[in-house]
Amino acid sequence: MTGAPTVFAATCDLAAQLRGRAVPASREEALLRGGTGWVPADLAITSFGPIAENVFGSTGDLRLMPDPSTRVDIPADGDVPAVRLYLADQTLPDGTPWECCPRGFLASAVADLRAELGVTVVASFEHEFTLSGLPSSPPFSFERYRTAEPFGSELVTLLEEAGFEPETWLPEYGEAQHEITLSPADGLVAADRAVLLRELVRDLARRRGLRAGFAPLPDPEGSGNGVHIHLSFRDADGRPALHDPSRPGGLSELGTRLSAGILRHASALTAVTAASPVSFLRLTPHRWSAGGAFLAERNREAMLRICPGTGPDAGAQLNLEYRAADATANPWLALGVLLRAGLEGIRRNYPEPVVWPESATEAELADAQPLPTSQREALDALEKDDVVRGFLPADLLTTYLSVKRAELEALAGLDDTERCRRIADVH
Numbered sequence: 001m002t003g004a005p006t007v008f009a010a011t012c013d014l015a016a017q018l019r020g021r022a023v024p025a026s027r028e029e030a031l032l033r034g035g036t037g038w039v040p041a042d043l044a045i046t047s048f049g050p051i052a053e054n055v056f057g058s059t060g061d062l063r064l065m066p067d068p069s070t071r072v073d074i075p076a077d078g079d080v081p082a083v084r085l086y087l088a089d090q091t092l093p094d095g096t097p098w099e100c101c102p103r104g105f106l107a108s109a110v111a112d113l114r115a116e117l118g119v120t121v122v123a124s125f126e127h128e129f130t131l132s133g134l135p136s137s138p139p140f141s142f143e144r145y146r147t148a149e150p151f152g153s154e155l156v157t158l159l160e161e162a163g164f165e166p167e168t169w170l171p172e173y174g175e176a177q178h179e180i181t182l183s184p185a186d187g188l189v190a191a192d193r194a195v196l197l198r199e200l201v202r203d204l205a206r207r208r209g210l211r212a213g214f215a216p217l218p219d220p221e222g223s224g225n226g227v228h229i230h231l232s233f234r235d236a237d238g239r240p241a242l243h244d245p246s247r248p249g250g251l252s253e254l255g256t257r258l259s260a261g262i263l264r265h266a267s268a269l270t271a272v273t274a275a276s277p278v279s280f281l282r283l284t285p286h287r288w289s290a291g292g293a294f295l296a297e298r299n300r301e302a303m304l305r306i307c308p309g310t311g312p313d314a315g316a317q318l319n320l321e322y323r324a325a326d327a328t329a330n331p332w333l334a335l336g337v338l339l340r341a342g343l344e345g346i347r348r349n350y351p352e353p354v355v356w357p358e359s360a361t362e363a364e365l366a367d368a369q370p371l372p373t374s375q376r377e378a379l380d381a382l383e384k385d386d387v388v389r390g391f392l393p394a395d396l397l398t399t400y401l402s403v404k405r406a407e408l409e410a411l412a413g414l415d416d417t418e419r420c421r422r423i424a425d426v427h
Contacts (some may be wrong), residue, residue, distance in 0.1 A: 004073070004082035009036055009064045011088055012102065012195045014403045015047040016275065016330050016427070020064060020088065028084070035063035038090060043100055044399050047276070047328075047426045052406035054399050062098055064088035070192050072162045072200070077207050085199075087192055100396040103188075106336040110187045113339055117254070117346065119233040119241050121187030122319075123335060125194035127327065128172055128179045128225040129201060130218055133210040137171070144171035148178065151208050155180070158200060164193050174223025184230065184319075187335060194227070194331035214327035215424035216279045220416040224282035226289055227327050229273075229335060230307065231342075232319040243315035248355035249297045249306045250318055256352045259295050259304050259320065261345020262338055263353050266293035266303060266324070267372050267381035268388035272337045275404065276328035277375050277411050278423050283324055284373075290324040292368035296356035303371065306355070324371060328427055333400075340391040379404055 007028045010020030021036045040062055044054035066086035076082040090101035097104050110121050131151070137144035145152065152169055159166040165183035172179045180201070182193055198214055205212035217224040233241040233254065244252040251259070262269065274283060285291035291301035299305060303324045309317025325334055344350075356365065372378040379401060382388060389397060411419045 003076055004084050006081075007031060007084045007086065009066045009086050009088045011038075011064060011090055012330050012332065013043060013045060014102070014330060014333075014400050015045060015407070016328050017045070017047065018195065018199050019045070022083075025084070031086075032066055032068060035065040035088065035091065038062040038064045040098075040100070043396075044403055046403050046406050046410070047423070048407065048410050050406070052399070052402040054402055055395050056399075061093050063091045063093060063095070065091050065095065070196070072196055074158075074200070074203065080207055085196070087195060099393040100399065102330050102332040102336075102396075103192075105392070105396070106191055106332040106339075107188055109336040109339040109343075113233075113343055116343065117233075118236050119254070121339060122184045122232045122234060123187050123190035124182055124184040124230040125190060125197070125331060126179065126181045126226075126228040126230065127194070127197060127201075127214065128174075128177055128227070129327070130174070130176045130213045130215070130225060131178050131205065131210055132176055132213065134176060136175070139173040139177075140171055144178075151204065151210060152178075154208075155201065155204055158204060159197070162196070162200070164197065174225070175219075177223060177225065184232065187339070191331040191335050198327060213424050213427060215420065215427045216274070216276060216326035216328060217282045217420050218424045220278075220281055220420050224287065224289060225326060226282070226323065227325045227329070227331075227334075229322040229325050229338065230319045231322065231338065240316040240318070242320065243309075243318045245315070249295075249357075250308065250315075251306055251320075251355060253352075254346075255320060256295075256355065257346050257350070258342030259345065260350035260353050261341040261343065261348070262304060262322070263293050263295060263369070264345065264350050265341045265385055265388050266369060267378060268385035269337055269341055270324050270372055271375070271378035271382035271404070272400075273322070273325035273329050273334045274375070274378065275330070276326070276423050276427075277408050278416070278420050279326055279328060280372060280374050280378065281416060281420070282326065283371050290371060292365065292370055294356060294365060294368040295353045296358070296360060296365075298358045299356065299360065301365070302356070328423070337388065337391055341388065344387055375404065375408060
C-alpha cells in the first residue's frame, strides 16, 4: 500500500471496542514477525474508559500478534492518510496463546465442533445501525437509500475491496436506520469481519461528516439496532448439514440438537450476546427482536429463527438466525458461546425443542421461556449456569463480569433515556 504512514494492530475487547497500537509502516514486517506489546489489564477497560477491578493488576505482559489474513487497507481520503489494519491474537511473550484472548476463544470453539462433529461452521453477522446527520426520510424508502449517498456506495466499494463480500445495503425501518449484510463465511472469518465492519462504517461516516451508531436502542421509545447471527454448518464433504426436508421446519437432527443447547442456556448466553445496560430494553415482545427463547420457522419474535432458502439451492441456504444479540457484544465471544452451547446440546443429549411453525399464535407461544428483563438478571444467570460459566477460562469470566458490572454501576440512577444516550455515545 503506497503512502500509508502507519500500520494498526488491533483486538476487540470485552466492551466491544477496537483497541490496539500503531507502528510506522517501515516496521510492518517486524510487527508481523514479533507483534507489539500489550497489557493483560487492558482486557478490563470498560465502555466508558476506566479499567474495572481485575485479577491482572499492574503485572504481566502480552503481545498483539497480527493475523496477516485479516489485513484491511483504508485508502487516503483528502487530508486523512491511508492506514493498514490487522486484527491480532493476544499471546504470551513467548508467542503461546493467552487463555483470555477472545479471538482464541472462538477459534477453539470452531476447532472443537470440527473435531467432535465433523462440521465446519459457516456464519454471518447482520448489522443494523443509525446514520445521523441526514434529512429525515421514510423507512425502507428509495429516498432514504439515495439520501445516504455517496456514503452508501462508498461503503459497499470499501467492503468489496476489503474482501468482505457485502450482500445487501438497505434503508431500514427505524429513524435514520440502515442495514448492511455480508455473505456467509467460515466462523472465525465471519466474526473478524463483524469486528472490522463496525469500525469501517464509523470511520467512513466520520470522514463524511456523519455519525454511525450501533447502539442497541438509541431512544427507549424508538426502534433498536440488532446484530442477527446466522449459523449453518457443512459436513466433511462440504455438504450443508442443517437441512432435512423430512423433519419439522426442514431442520436436521444436528440443527435441532444444537438449538436445544442454545435454548437451554438462553438466559446465560444473553449476558454475552446482549452486553450493555440497555440491551434488554430492546429484547421484549412485539419489537421483532427476540420475544422469548424458542425455535420457530420465519418468526421474528423467536430467539432462534429457522431461515428458509429459496430456489433450487434452498437446502444449502437454510440457516439458524440467533436474534438476541447486538453490537455491544464482542463478536468472537458471542459466536463462541453459541457454538459451545450448541455443542453441549449434543454432548448432554438435551431433549429436542419444539419447532414452532410460522402459523403458531401468540397464545400458543405464551408459555415460551422468557428472556432476562435486564443485564443484571442476565449476568446473574451467567454466574449461576455451571455449563456456560465453564465455557470461559476463570480469569476471562471474572474480568467479563467485572467489566459489565462496572458499566452498570456507571449508569446507576439514570433514567432509560439518559442510559440509552450514554451507550449511544460509545457505540
